[in-house]
Amino acid sequence: MPLEIVRNDITKMDVDAIVNAANSELHMGGGVCGAIFRAAGALELQEACNEIGHCEVGESVWTDGFQLQAKTIIHTVGPIWRGGSHDEEKLLHSCYVHSLETATSLNCESIAFPLISSGVYGYPKEQALQVAISAIHEFLMDHEMLVYLVVFDKQSFGFSEKLFNSIHQY
């Protein structure tokens, strides 16, 4: 199956590209963003991000992976959860599609995503997981890529097991 859900630290993933849950200013932040900056080399990565300058919510930009195993970092900006009626789902879906299209244009054969928006940005984890899975599945209908969805915290992993069990029981 070309989509795998794994529990890991995304900075350890041996893939062509990893995705960062970034902010629009492309500044080093906390959460997965902080971990990626630290592992890649914060100064160099921030310099590369500064050259790009900005990324819209639901879109993506890319930089070198610097000291990561992954040769590319795709930075995407998820929506901040504001109750669910402010296009959050559409924008989150777009983050995955945009990042996968960027990876395709860079000839990546493998990519790892964190659960975008599900931390500091407050998107409910179970719903964030469903949006991620459906966007990735849609993309894989007509593209070849090995896609990992990396869940980090125990709660997200629990939801992913539940969701996969319910898929299997269908």
Ligand code: AR6
């Ligand atoms: N590997 C994989 N997943 C991780 C890791 C890791 N090392 N560390 C945390 N997570 P968040 P957001 C999970 O807050 O909600 C930043 O400051 C975490 O458990 O990193 O999109 C940015 O600069 C959660 O499920 O991203 C932005 O300002 C998921 O990653 C803002 O936060 C996403 O949590 C973006 O917020």
